[in-house]
Amino acid sequence: AQSVTQLGSHVSVSEGALVLLRCNYSSSVPPYLFWYVQYPNQGLQLLLKYTSAATLVKGINGFEAEFKKSETSFHLTKPSAHMSDAAEYFCAVKPNRGSTLGRLYFGRGTQLTVWP
């Protein structure tokens, strides 16, 4: 069974500090991987995705993530946090690359708080 583990349900950083949100997946074959962000009272929005091209993926708002097959990880980072980054972040996996279905498996989410 596919699973996604997000370490840390809450992460707090100061404005300007490094943001690191952790995601590990379980899959026998490297899947497609995604990070979605959910701002209060809004729908989930795609932040970035890995689809087997470059292992370092750049997304919106200065976020990036690196796919590490040996560690089965896809951690999300941002060099300098901004107050507007406060939101909930979800890691998701699409396990079957050959499938035309779009079913995603989501982690439990990490709530990011940014202190002034």
Add this chain to the structure above:
Amino acid sequence: DTGVSQDPRHKITKRGQNVTFRCDPISEHNRLYWYRQTLGQGPEFLTYFQNEAQLEKSRLLSNRFSAERPKGSFSTLEIQRTEQGDSAMYLCASSLGQNTNTGELFFGEGSRLTVL
């Protein structure tokens, strides 16, 4: 606004009542998904449509739940004889065929159900 829209945004009902949620996907998207999100959890897949055909249903979708997409455009999710455990945010997402190969979904803002 040409995004995914859901209605109602909030629904409070008494246990045992029936409720129906509507989702209008992005107009050119042929694929539509329903997910459920409870507090502290990531979105969980419920069901998926390609055009009007319901192609996949999760075990989470008990026989009290039914979803339709009669003309391949909007979709409805009905819950009969609601239970307190049905309290959750119901998310709708859509995608265009080719985007589904990489799993990118576009989410609505969700319909929050509270069962008293």
